[in-house]
Amino acid sequence: MSDLVAQFQLNFIDGDRWQLIVQGLGRTLVIAVFAVVIGVAIGALLAIIRSTYEKNGEDMKKRSKGRYALLSVLNFFAKIYLTIIRGTPVVVQLMIIYFIIFAGSNNDTLVAVIAFGINSGAYVAEIIRGGIMSIDEGQFEAGRSLGFNYAQTMIYIIIPQVFKVILPTLCNEFIVLLKETSVAGYIGIMDLTKAGDLIRGRTFSPFMPLIAVALIYLVMVMILTALVGRLERSLRKNER
Amino acid sequence: MNDNVLIQVKDLKKHYNDGEIKALDGINMEIDQGEVVVIIGPSGSGKSTFLRSLNLLEMPTSGQILVDGVDITNPKIDINLHRQKMGMVFQHFNLFPNMTIMKNMTLAPMKLLGKSKEEAEAKAKELLAVVGLEDRGDAYPNQLSGGQKQRVAIVRALCMEPEILLFDEPTSALDPEMVGEVLDVMKKLAEDGMTMAVVTHEMGFAREVASRVVFMDDGVVIEENTPSEIFENPQSDRLKNFLAKVL
Ligand SMILES: Nc1ncnc2c1ncn2[C@@H]1O[C@H](COP(=O)(O)OP(=O)(O)O)[C@@H](O)[C@H]1O
Ligand SMILES: [Mg+2]
Numbered sequence: 325m326s327d328l329v330a331q332f333q334l335n336f337i338d339g340d341r342w343q344l345i346v347q348g349l350g351r352t353l354v355i356a357v358f359a360v361v362i363g364v365a366i367g368a369l370l371a372i373i374r375s376t377y378e379k380n381g382e383d384m385k386k387r388s389k390g391r392y393a394l395l396s397v398l399n400f401f402a403k404i405y406l407t408i409i410r411g412t413p414v415v416v417q418l419m420i421i422y423f424i425i426f427a428g429s430n431n432d433t434l435v436a437v438i439a440f441g442i443n444s445g446a447y448v449a450e451i452i453r454g455g456i457m458s459i460d461e462g463q464f465e466a467g468r469s470l471g472f473n474y475a476q477t478m479i480y481i482i483i484p485q486v487f488k489v490i491l492p493t494l495c496n497e498f499i500v501l502l503k504e505t506s507v508a509g510y511i512g513i514m515d516l517t518k519a520g521d522l523i524r525g526r527t528f529s530p531f532m533p534l535i536a537v538a539l540i541y542l543v544m545v546m547i548l549t550a551l552v553g554r555l556e557r558s559l560r561k562n563e564r
Numbered sequence: 565m566n567d568n569v570l571i572q573v574k575d576l577k578k579h580y581n582d583g584e585i586k587a588l589d590g591i592n593m594e595i596d597q598g599e600v601v602v603i604i605g606p607s608g609s610g611k612s613t614f615l616r617s618l619n620l621l622e623m624p625t626s627g628q629i630l631v632d633g634v635d636i637t638n639p640k641i642d643i644n645l646h647r648q649k650m651g652m653v654f655q656h657f658n659l660f661p662n663m664t665i666m667k668n669m670t671l672a673p674m675k676l677l678g679k680s681k682e683e684a685e686a687k688a689k690e691l692l693a694v695v696g697l698e699d700r701g702d703a704y705p706n707q708l709s710g711g712q713k714q715r716v717a718i719v720r721a722l723c724m725e726p727e728i729l730l731f732d733e734p735t736s737a738l739d740p741e742m743v744g745e746v747l748d749v750m751k752k753l754a755e756d757g758m759t760m761a762v763v764t765h766e767m768g769f770a771r772e773v774a775s776r777v778v779f780m781d782d783g784v785v786i787e788e789n790t791p792s793e794i795f796e797n798p799q800s801d802r803l804k805n806f807l808a809k810v811l
Contacts, residue, residue, distance in 0.1 A: 462658035470676070
């Protein structure tokens with residue numbers, strides 16, 4: 325017991341090392357929150373392109389060749405984006421973006437936000453597209469038959485329903501992202517994981533700092549999971 | 565061609581899989597203002613495809629559909645404006661589940677016709693009263709029975725003040741005891757002079773309400789005539805066979 329207390333003292337109290345953990349946690353949260361915002365923005369854009377192509381492409385082809393050509397090109401690039409991002413490890417993407425694309429940048433947190441945002445965007449795109457495709461075709465047809473155009477049907481009728489369907493999944497995406505940011509140390513960012521590792525290197529006692537880091541992730545994930553569960557239940561209750 | 569023609573369909577074809585499936589294979593038809601055209605025929609004969617072509621939910625392979633003299637298959641026309649004037653009622657109602665009945669009915673008039681909320685709601689209330697649902701405006705679709713949902717779907721379409729209503733098997737998804745309440749609403753509309761095209765298996769409705777019955781099979785119109793001629797004096801073997809099965 326007294327050994328544990330001594331360990332705690334060594335790893336967190338001496339040299340105010342707990343501050344590293346707090347700073348690291350702050351960095352982790354900043355990266356995850358901003359990355360998910362970027363991810364949702366990119367994901368929504370990609371999903372709109374992909375589902376418009378799938379659902380409205382034929383119609384557009386007949387009415388406007390130019391717009392259809394543009395949509396086809398956008399859809400093509402969206403597909404490439406999705407393939408590359410989902411086909412390579414996030415840590416490799418992070419390093420490519422940091423060491424090659426933004427070589428020499430001194431704002432490594434911003435680079436991490438961009439990298440994780442780009443990564444998350446691919447997964448969010450598929451979540452949103454899946455949500456759009458899950459809505460009964462009859463809803464589109466009802467909208468169109470009332471005289472709404474494609475965009476109006478999406479905005480007034482489909483998206484509000486999609487939002488309800490995918491909100492829990494989007495929150496889960498944030499939880500995944502929160503854990504994935506733990507590789508940020510590869511580009512020298514002192515996030516929560518890196519902070520624990522740093523303390524371990526200084527005190528030569530791995531147990532306390534690494535378990536502490538693990539517990540902090542675990543508690544955050546458990547809290548968020550519980551919140552998502554509540555959200556799901558309340559959405560289901562409102563679903564009449 | 566008389567002045568009352570609302571819709572004129574010329575040699576309408578809809579093929580799938582490069583012509584392998586001929587859902588519609590040359591339909592010619594006129595629908596006059598105030599007419600109730602009931603379309604009957606075996607399953608797979610192209611009834612839904614025909615009805616859905618009339619507001620271009622299905623894009624025809626070839627042929628023309630003239631509405632008020634305007635060919636709506638022309639890609640240059642604004643199909644959305646035309647759809648506003650052609651209400652559609654679906655087999656599965658397709659009410660918006662996340663909106664109240666009132667919202668279901670006022671969304672399109674407010675967004676598309678530029679009606680104020682008060683105006684749109686007043687109209688919706690009036691129509692709900694006609695179908696006996698004046699107290700259900702605040703309900704959500706899944707709080708209603710199937711028959712009630714379909715009555716709402718009909719008045720939702722009416723809120724756009726369409727020139728014609730298209731019905732695709734409006735009672736086929738209903739429990740038998742609810743069929744009557746929906747047919748009654750449709751009958752009332754017909755009496756009030758609404759132009760309607762109705763795909764249905766309710767032969768009683770066809771006999772009583774239709775101004776004309778169209779019998780389709782294999783993507784073509786086999787026979788079309790007054791209800792009494794169709795039911796008492798069928799000409800083709802196919803119609804005789806069909807009637808033998810359904811009556
Ligand atoms: N999207 C489609 N692809 C291929 N074949 C189709 C499609 N939609 C309808 N069909 C075919 O067209 C024919 C007519 O269908 P439909 O109009 O639904 O008939 P009905 O409403 O009279 O039962 C059927 O043979 C059907 O299988
Ligand atoms: Mg059908």
